[in-house]
Amino acid sequence: PHPQIDTKVIAFSSNAHYFATVTPDMKESKLYDTKQKKVVHTVTRHKGSVFCVAIDPRDKYMFSCGEDGLVFVIDIKSGQLAFTLPRHTDSVNDIAFSEDGYLVATGGYDRNVSLFSMATMTPLATLKAHSAPVIKIIFLDNGRLVSIDKKCGAIVWNTHSFAMISRLQGIHDDVTAVTLSGDGSFLFIGSKLGYIMVFDAHSYDA
Secondary structure, three states: OOOOOOOOOEEEOOOOOEEEEEOOOOOOEEEEEOOOOEEEEEEOOOOOOEEEEEEOOOOOEEEEEEOOOOEEEEEOOOOOEEEEOOOOOOOEEEEEEOOOOOEEEEEEOOOEEEEEEOOOOEEEEEEEOOOOOEEEEEEEOOOEEEEEEOOOOEEEEEOOOOOEEEEEOOOOOOEEEEEEOOOOOEEEEEEOOOOEEEEEOOOOOO
8 A cells, every 4th residue: 555645656568567566665666577476676766755657658668756856767678777867856746658658758846847758868848837746747649748736737738849738727626636538538637525527638628
């Protein structure tokens, strides 16, 4: 159990051959081989707690995000550190990938969203418009990204121009989960009080 946090404490590869998890004491993250039932790699580099983990859609890398603002990226095949993402000045609360796996976004307590290109291995932009820590991120289709902060502010971004497209209205409770419908037409946002808010993913109407 991880009673202190509601971030992504476990992540599976698309083929389910691997999964990553945050240890119960939140000091380390581990990558497991599910077939061989063994640990492939343990990330012990964070200074402070580990808040979330992820595996990219192409099953090449495991990501470990920490309180220290760092994201360590582990090569799944070799089990070695591949690279680190650009540092946030405070803890990293969430991580998300574009459907094609070419982009990765991280949201931090520093109120920023960082975009990184997996294709060129370069930072692309730092998106700044939130007035509170960013806690949830999700990619939409057609080069769009939604980020949500602790004050219920939700922003839709263009990941090509890095400009703000719109702000979602009507969120009045702490957000604990976000997901898309299978066809990408609707955005579902779950709240701490148990509500589910549904938004049109194209018009942004609730």
